Amino acid sequence: MKRSTSVAAVCFLAFGTLGFAAEKLPKGEDPEFIAKAARTIDGHVAAWYRKQKLPVPEVTDDATFLRRVFLVAIGRIPTAEEARFFLEIEDATKRTQLIDYVMKSKGYSSHMTNWAFDLLRVTDGRPGFQGNFEPYRNWVRTALENNMPWDDFTNSLLASSGDGWDPQTASVGYYTRDRGMPLDNLANSMRVFLGSRMECAQCHDDPFGTTERHDFYELAAFTEGQGALGQNKMRKLWDEVQDADRRNAVDYEVAQVMWDGVYGLSLGGSGEGKIKLPEDYQYKDGQPGQMIGAKTPFGKTVRISEKNDKGNGRKDLAEWVTTKTGDQFPSVAANRMWKRVMGRGVYEPVDEYKDAKELHHPDLMRYLIGLMVELDYDLRAFQKVLLNTKTFQFVPNPEPSKVASGDDFHGRQLSRLSAEQLWDSLITLANGDPDKLPRRSLDDRIYVGNKPVLVGKKNMTQVSKEVLALESEEAVRGYFNKLLADVKAEGGSSSSGGDMMGMNAKIQKYGSNSAVRASELPSPAPRDHLLYLFGQSDRIVVDGSSREPNVGQVLSLMNGYVQQQLVNNSGASLYKSLEGATTDEEKIRRLYVTILSRPPSTEEMGWMLDEVKKGKEAGYRNVVSALVMSSEFLFLQ
Structure with a gap:
């Protein structure tokens, strides 16, 4: 049964108070700006x-939109x-309010x-x-929680330098994750x-593009000279x-704490700005082993002479990428972001840039580019605009594209849920709202x-700061001996003494078997995990x-998590x-709303009632199994 309610009641009871202040709001939080931008896209x-x-497609129904x-x-x-509340209220603005709710969650x-x-x-x-990228992982997660603008995020990664355990510089994990493979890292960037x-240009001129090998090495010069901070002072000891x-x-094991755990996560230098061509260089525009300076291949030209010794190449590269x-x-x-929301990029593949004038939708792409800049690279606000468009709300369409380009918007295409969407949905069914969990x-504890x-006496953040401040081989050896003695003194076991500020805070850590969001689990998931089985990235290649x-996958659903x-x-x-449902009809309706976010059709109700009457409680389990195993549950419409 539908019920009418006021906008204020919806916000207070279900979606939380939006808290708009009387003063002028930033564009990304201004409802009028969001609505106008959405209309422009439409x-x-x-x-x-x-x-x-x-013909322009119709807007989809509430259940599919939800x-x-x-x-x-x-x-x-x-x-x-959440599903029952949204479906049961009658309010012309409830879709907008729902978008506000999810984007603030x-x-x-x-x-x-x-x-x-x-x-x-x-x-x-x-x-x-033997170290870990815990601080880098936490930096990325925190930056997204704080909605760091994408240009600042990118700059922080590409220009990073310093202590890998310092929260302010932990973004160096972007480079240390690929230590020993600087050219691959640059290509990925x-x-x-x-x-x-x-x-391709790492080894030869690109036969399918415009990038020559010389161009690539000029670009690589910006990031040349990556290395750990002061690690040579520990070389003999190691x-x-x-x-x-x-x-x-x-x-x-204690030495590894310093060698991999501290030095291995640090990043020294700032980018040489010059690089030697490889010994197998084969083109006339340079000689094998020749020193060349940094130069950007397109956009506004940025150069660093090979005679320059000041460095700062990574900062110059970051500035060029984001502003030039x-x-x-x-x-x-x-x-x-368009692909994340709409299911397909305006141009595909999304990692092969195309100029707007080359597209079937040049005006749309130009507007999206301008909108991204106008919103100061606020990805949450940008996606919020897209969610508010009628284009996002088009009815699902299983038919193939009606135009040769394949990039028309004739209704949302069906797509399988990602591994993370499936996992997070299953744990929602099992345990309720997973976002209520911490x-x-x-985890900055020292592991031996x-x-x-x-524990409670010293952590990796402190060890890293102290080790990187050591100025001599003798000082490093002395620090190691002291750390080793401290560890041996407590028998190499966990201890909880001391009351140093911030060191007794509870560490919240989840294992691979924990029923928590995919973002909280080990990255990547173990090979026997449902996430891996359903296609989660092994984090080796981009996307x-x-x-x-x-x-x-079918066997896993039939005999694994779903059944258990x-x-x-x-x-x-x-x-x-x-709970509280008194009839079989109401129980079946609630299962449909809980699992598929919609009530059953009259025909479906008849099928499920027959099953329940035959099997009693086992009948309800069969209903659950059928719905969770259905294509409708496994696909996004």
């Missing part, structure tokens, strides 16, 4: 339809309470974290490396932030403790032998996730939604 799309002589906006904006289906940053981890290949560790595919007789001793490449940087950012916190030591089906935690778990949250 105008461009409608103009394209008129040009193609195609599920779509939750999965797109925060990566999970709505809870039973913790779920937004969680879902964006999944996107960023995939894009940036954020991992907890690296093969052969160009692909991620500028949509330029330059990886060689000593790697002796075979001591390799399994606590000496070696014309429309390219905002275009790629806008197109990535997020994973920074896979156990935390000196490495997959939505391709396989037989293993949902179908056969009487304590699952989805069954709690049945």
Whole structure:
């Protein structure tokens, strides 16, 4: 039954007070600006339809919109309470209010974290490396929670330098994650932030593009000279403790805390601004081993002479990427966000930049570029505009494109849920709103032998600061001996003494079996996890996730998590939604709303009533199994 309610009541009871102040709001928070920008986008799309002589699609129904906006904006289906409240109220502005709700929720940053981890290949560790990228992972997550503008985010990564454990400089993980592979890192940077595919030019002139090998090395000169801060002061000590007789001793493990855990996460220098051509260089525009200066290949030219010794190449590169490449940087950012919301980029692939004038929708793309700049690269505000468009709300359309270009907007195409969307939706059904759980916190404890030591006395942030401040080999050796003695004094086991400020805070950490959002779990997920089975990226290549089906996925749903935690778990949250229902019809309706975010059709109700009458309680479990295993649940419309 529908019920009427005021806008204020909706905001207070279900979506939370929006808290708009009387003073002028930033554009990204101004409802009038958001609405006007959404109408402008719809105008461009409608103009394209008129040009193609195609009818504009209808707007989809409330139930489809509800599920779509939750999965797109925060990566999970709505809870039973969220779904029932939205579907039962009658209010002309409830879709706008729902968008406000999801974009202000913790779920937004969680879902964006999944996107960023995939894009940036954020991992907890690296093969052969005994440190971890905990501080970098936490930096990325925190930046998204704080809605750091995309240009500032990009600049912080590309210009980073310093202590990997310092919250202000932990973005150096962007480089240390690829230590030893600076050319690959640069190629990924160009692909991620500028949509330029330059990886082929590492070895030869690109036969399919305009980038020559010389161009690539001129660009690589900006980031040349990456290395750990002062690690050579520990080289002799490190060689000593790697002796075979001591390799399994606590000496070696404590040394690793410093070698990999501190030095391995630090980034020295600022970018040489010059680089030697490789010894196999094969073109006439340079000689093997020749020193060349840095130079940008397009946009506003930025140069550093090979005779310059001041460095600052990484800062120059970051500034060039974000401010001196014309429309390219905002275009790629806008197109990535368009694909996140609409399901397909204005141009594809999204990591191959195309000038607006080359597109079938030049005016739309130009507007999106301008909007990204006008919003100061606020990705949340930009996506909020897109969610408010009629274009986002078009009815689903399973038919292929009606135009040769394949990029018309004739209705949202069906797509399989990502691994993260599926996982986060399943745990919502099992345990209720997962965003009420505390997020994973920074674990800065010192680990020796896979156990935390000196807890409450010293942490990695402090150790890193102290070690990187040491100025001599003798000082490093003395620090190691003191740290080793402290660890041995407590037997190498976890201890909780001391009352140093900030060191007794509870560490919130989740294992791979925890029923929490995908963004809180190890990155990447273990190979036996549902996330991996359903295509989560292994974080090796940019955008490495997959939505391709396989037989293993079906078997996993039939015999794994769905059966154990949902179908056969009487304590699952989805069954709690049945409390207070007095008829089979109402119970079936609630299961449909909880799982598919819509009520059943008359025909479906008949089928499910027959099943329930035959099987009693087992009948309800069969209903749950059928709905969760359905294509409707596994796909986004």
